[in-house]
Amino acid sequence: MSARTLIWTPMPTAEVQRRLHEVGVGPSALVPVPTGTVLLPPPSSALRQNLVIPDTARKLAGASLLVYWNDDAAVVVAFGSAFGRGWSFGASDAVVRLNAEVKRPGAVGRVFDRLVTVYTQRWRAQEKHRQAALAHLVKVLPQADEEQVAQRLADWETGGPRAVTGMLEALALPDVAKVADLAGEGRADLWLHQLPAPRALPRWYRWVFAVVLVGSAIAAVQAGLPGPLAAVVVLPLTIAWVTYVVRVARQPVKGKPINTALPVIPVTQGSAPTE
Structure with a gap:
């Protein structure tokens, strides 16, 4: 099975759809569930593109969950x-492979991510880190069964769909666990492949920006400009770049009808989309 990603928010589906379309966040398929809404991003999207969805949902509803x-x-x-x-x-190697699959980093990013992942995996066997994770999960999701969540955290060696189902059920989100199971079976694939492809700037754009930014900073220093004036030179370039990147990323959603970029799909009913 290729990697799957879902996001959960306690917000009602109609409100999620409207608010995300207003700010241009997505694309994603929306699945109504009793506890809120599950969002399923397209398979072509990378994790960095999907992270804006749970962050936006968190700002709107106060909590969100990302699972891959x-x-x-x-x-x-x-x-x-x-x-x-x-x-x-x-296992650590399995988590490294999963992160590489969903993050799709470059060569340097893969090396860095492997080092970070291998280092942080040691924490899972330490009680203090499990307790910290437990406290955070229960704070974000107060309806969770604390004892069951603790058991799931301690069973960190068990990965894959079984871990997802167990954790979601422990977090009192059995409806989300059902969607995860169905998504893992490919029941949502037809809809997901019909979503608009997310847009991202080519990596060489980032290198060009980095060169221009560093070059501008060096030129400002060599010209003898004081710090505040140098910042006046560099800051507008950074703001313009970030604005452009955000505009490009949000175009597939804002430029499409709401039901095309953020369709509501009946995955839990076992239906198939009509032509």
Whole structure:
């Protein structure tokens, strides 16, 4: 099974759809569930493109959950503030492969991510880190069964769909666990492949920006400009670049009808989309 990603928010589906379309966040398929809404991003999207969805949902509803997994590993991240806190399941090498599949980093990024992942995997066996993760999850999702969540965190060696289902049920989100199971079976694939492809700037654009930014800073220093004036030179370039990147990323959503960029799909009913 290729890697799957889902995001959960306690917001009602109609409101999620409207608010995300207003700000241009997506694309994603929306699945109504009793506890809120599950969002399924397109398979062509990378994790960095999907992270804006749980962050936006967190800002709107106060909490959100990001889950991604494959046959061998899983990662669950709860967002209750600007910074989410997650927990991984499965062998270290399996988690590294999962992260590489969903993040799609470059060569340098792969090396860095492997080093960080291997280092942080040691924390899973330490009680203090499990307790910190437990406290965060229960704070973000107060309806969770604390004892069951603790058991799931301790069973970190078990990865894949089983870990996802167990953790979601422990978090009192059995409806989301059902969607995860169905998504893992490919029941949503037809809809997901019909979503607009997310847009991202080529990597060489980033290198060009980095060269221009560094070059501008060096030129400002060599010209003898004081710090505040140098910042006046560099800051507008940075703001213009970020604005352009955000505009490009949001175009596939804002430029499409709401039901094309953010369709509501009946995955849990087992239906198939009509032509």
